Amino acid sequence: MLTERxxxxxxxxxxxxxxxAAPVSSLGISKIVELSVSSATIRNELGALEELGYITHPHTSAGRLPTDKGYRYFVDHLLEHEAISRDMAIKVAGMFRERVQSVDELMRKASKLxxxxxxxxxxxxxxxxxSQHFKKVTLISVDELHLVVVWISTTGLVWHGAIELESPVDAEALDLLVNFLNKELAGLSFHKIENFLTAKLRERRDSLAKLHDxxxxVVKESxxxxxxxxxxxxxxxxxxxKPEFEDAKKSRRLFGLFDSKKDLLRxxxxxxxxxxxxxxxxxxxxxVDISDCxxxxxxxxxxxxxAGILGVLGPKRMNYSKVISLVEYMAEEMAEVLSKNF
Amino acid sequence: MLTERxxxxxxxxxxxxxxxAAPVSSLGISKIVELSVSSATIRNELGALEELGYITHPHTSAGRLPTDKGYRYFVDHLLEHEAISRDMAIKVAGMFRERVQSVDELMRKASKLxxxxxxxxxxxxxxxxxSQHFKKVTLISVDELHLVVVWISTTGLVWHGAIELESPVDAEALDLLVNFLNKELAGLSFHKIENFLTAKLRERRDSLAKLHDxxxxVVKESxxxxxxxxxxxxxxxxxxxKPEFEDAKKSRRLFGLFDSKKDLLRxxxxxxxxxxxxxxxxxxxxxVDISDCxxxxxxxxxxxxxAGILGVLGPKRMNYSKVISLVEYMAEEMAEVLSKNF
DNA sequence: TTTAGCACTCTCGTCAAGAGAGTGCTAAAA
DNA sequence: TTTTAGCACTCTCTTGACGAGAGTGCTAAA
Known part of the structure; x- marks a missing residue:
């Protein structure tokens, strides 16, 4: 559709x-681009590109800037798909080689980098x-009435919750429960656990029955x-x-987003x-909150x-080439480290 | 020093x-305050208060606003120390009655409220x-080479880390280690654990020696x-x-602070x-980052x-009476819930 | 000691003018 | 047919001027 020029x-x-971050003028383009044509010719082409919806005008006598469609065309067809720069690759790889205590810590560091x-x-x-699968559960008795429950998934994620008991339960009974859970739940996907357990417990009428509640x-709460x-x-x-968020309104909308993990997650x-x-x-x-991003x-x-997600959020005016190569590389490394170490 | 008026x-x-959020004028004051004096009299008093450093002027023909010293005097001497409003107290108490899985969750909710x-x-x-004290440690063997370490303090805080082993260790040895740690570290303050253990391990030349590393x-990393x-x-x-942070410079400085947990913590x-x-x-x-706050x-x-800390950060222009009573009440409730439930 | 009165100061919004940047169009050149 | 030079036109941005409005500070009288 578009000519080479x-x-x-x-x-x-x-x-x-x-x-x-400033609209670019025809004269400016004619100085940069290796086409040896005058700014007037560039102006004609700019007019055509605007007609086609790839660029726009803040006002009559201003330079041009890309529309969303223009950025999209750029990302899809004009970006040379560069490999990640050596410098960044080294930093990323180095970070992933460092010893960490948990997946949490790994992700925090990765995110910082x-x-x-x-x-x-x-x-x-x-x-x-x-989408995670059960690997192991451990019950730790803190005192007579308090249990800490530690869950571990097959991918090595670890988290814990706590249960307050109505009345003391002896250690043997807890052992029994833990063994039962570890045996029965092995490999099960976490979202199936609750229903599965309900069914399983109904079958049993033995010593485990009193541990039913x-x-x-343990499963429901923790x-x-x-x-x-x-x-x-x-x-x-x-x-x-960034300058695009100097405007108080825009910055507040975005700030509201950053403040709300729920929205970000969505x-x-x-x-x-x-x-x-x-x-x-x-x-x-x-x-709409990210319509400028x-x-x-x-x-x-x-x-x-x-699968998890990692990514970068910024103004539309971002260095796509650099960001894309970095995000891709990081996702690969992340997957590799997670499957190796946890 | 100051007269009653x-x-x-x-x-x-x-x-x-x-x-x-706007400077207040002498006329405005004369309408509000029950002194039946004219704005001119108020103006004289305002002049005196300014002389003394309690209030200031953005420019010659603007109203007055409090200086830091003025706010301080207000908080120390003019605030009627109200009890927390019934409405807020109910909400806070209600929140603390809800069942939570961990101290983390409790604090997240408290902070939101x-x-x-x-x-x-x-x-x-x-x-x-x-400043916390050791209650219990648990080692969970995830697979041959990976341990999850769960720490519990006497106040019920729980956290976990992970260790990657160089070579497999059998379950018995781990049991031995856990028992040893739980026995020796009981009640010890966490910051003493590392040195204590170094000394303790030096004494022993028995089967535990090979678990030394x-x-x-476990202690150093997790x-x-x-x-x-x-x-x-x-x-x-x-x-x-808030309007005081409409100015891009001020809002950025503050935003930088919110973005840096390290600085906040300091x-x-x-x-x-x-x-x-x-x-x-x-x-x-x-x-300096909070000099407007x-x-x-x-x-x-x-x-x-x-002890932990809870609190509120806002512009100097805040409802001190309400905030103070709420913060006080919440600190009490927090302490109570923590000592009861964990 | 308080107050009325008034000059004075500063802000804020509006308006006009001029400079600067860049376009769009036209007509000539290639 | 394509490119280019030239030029009028449009829009922004800054500056300065001006008046209205708000509020003070001072003075002199009550």
Whole structure:
């Protein structure tokens, strides 16, 4: 559809605007692009590109800047798919080699690095609990009436909850319960556990019966906990410092989003449907809060085929090439480290 | 020092400014205050108060607003120390009665409630690990080479870390280690554990010797984890939406603070030195980032005498009476719930 | 000691003017 | 047919001027 020259010009408009945050003029383009044509010719082409909806005008006598459609064309057709820079790759790989205490810590660090390398906001979402599989449960008796329940998934995620008992339960009975749970639940997906256990306990009429209530509470209560913790956000400051968010209204809307993990989770959850890399620009997302932003995400697969999401949120005016290569690389590394170490 | 009338006027200046965010004029004061004096008289008094440093002028022909010193006087001498409103007390008490899975969850909820009731930012800081005391440790073997370590303090805080082993260790040896740790560390303060264990292990030349390395790693590595997690922040959005932070510069400085848990922690850690309630206004704090803010904090005591901090951060223009009574009440309730349930 | 009166100061919004940037169109050149 | 030079036109941004409005500070009288 676009001529080669139009593509070149669109490319310059996008990359110049990404750098300068200011609309780019025909004269400016004619100086940069290696076409030896005058600014008047460029102006004609710009007019055509605008007609086609790829670029726009803030006002009559201003330069051009890309529309969402323009950014989309740029990302889909004009971006040379560069490999990640050597420098960034080293930093990422180095970070993943460091020893960590838990998946939580790993993700926190990864998220920090991702935002500092891109200078945008970064976000890492845990795989959903429902798609994880049971590996082991441990009951720790703290005192007569208090139990701590520790859950471990096959992918190595660990979390804990607590149960308050109505009356003391002896250690043997707890052992019995733990063994029973570990045997029966092995490999089960977490979202099936509750129903499965209800059915299983109904069958038994032996010594386990009196533990029925406790077993159910262990599952019902302590499994719910970690849902809210599923998300690490870092570098939101980076984004709010960009010139497009100098406007108080825009910055507040975005800030409200950063303040609400629930909303963030909803936005990022969209990305889990498609495997692999996804770029969402402006109003392409159905969430109005990020209509001034672009979102580059990738799923990272765990060895049990559940998947989490990691990605970058910034203004549409972002360095797509750099961000995409980094997000892709990080998702790969993350998947590898998780399947190796946990 | 101040005459009764001056105190009345200062009080009106503070409370009017808190409500309206606009400098208050002599005419306005004369309408509100029950003194039947003219605005000219008020003006004379305002002049005197300004001379004394309690209020100031944005420019010659503007109304007055309180200085830090003025707020301080207001908080120390003019505030009627009201009890918490019945409505708020019910909400707080209700929240603390709900069943929770962990101290984490409790604090997250408390923090949410605190910010929503005050419409400021709220912050809850965990008691320092160093001031907590050892209750129990559990080692969970995930697979041949991976251990999950669960720590529980006497106040019921729970956290976990993970250790990767160089070579497999049999279950009996681990049992031995766990029993040893639980016996030897009982009641010890966490910051003494590492040195204590080093000394203790040196004495022993028996079967435990070969577990020396693992024991030390358990303590050294997995104890470090939770330091970063010690803080719950909520409602930062509330503060950034106040008119004083409409200015992009100010809002960014504050936003940077909210984005950095490390800095927040440093600021709040100041408050732990003094037991009980503390109000810090503007430049009274040595942290420039909050020189436009006021901080109302209280320590909450745990049953082992360690203490955490909870508090509210907002513009100096805040409803001190309401915030103070709420923070006090919440600290009491928090201490009570923690000592009862965990 | 209080008050009325008034000059004075500062902000804020509006308006006009001029500079600057960049476009869009036209007509000529290639 | 495509490209280009030239130029009028449009819009923003800054500056300065101006008046209205708000509120003070001072003075002199009550």
């Amino acid at each position: 139009q593509r070149q010009i669109l490319s310059v408009v996008v990359s110049e605007f990404v750098n300068s 991702l935002s500092s390398l891109t200078q945008e906001a970064s976000l890492i979402v845990f795989p959903k609990l429902e 406790i077993a159910m509470r 499994l719910k906990v970690s849902q809210e913790l599923r998300l690490f956000l870092d570098g939101s400051k980076n984004v709010l410092e 936005i990022f959850d969209e990305s889990i449907r498609s495997e692999g890399l996804k770029v969402s620009i402006g109003t392409e997302s159905r969430f 672009a979102l580059v995400t990738s799923t990272y697969q765990m060895k049990d085929d559940s | 001056q105190r009345q006027i200062l009080s009106v200046v503070v409370s009017e400014f808190v409500n309206s 605190l910010s929503s009731l005050t419409q400021e930012a709220s912050l809850i800081v965990f008691p320092k690990l160093e 693992i024991a030390m790693r 104890l470090k984890v939770s330091q970063e997690l010690r803080l719950f922040l909520d409602g930062s959005k509330n503060v950034l939406e 600021i709040f850690d100041e408050s732990i030195r003094s037991e009980g309630l503390k109000v810090s206004i503007g430049t009274e704090s040595r942290f 006021a901080l109302v904090t209280s320590t909450y005591q745990m049953k082992d005498d360690s």
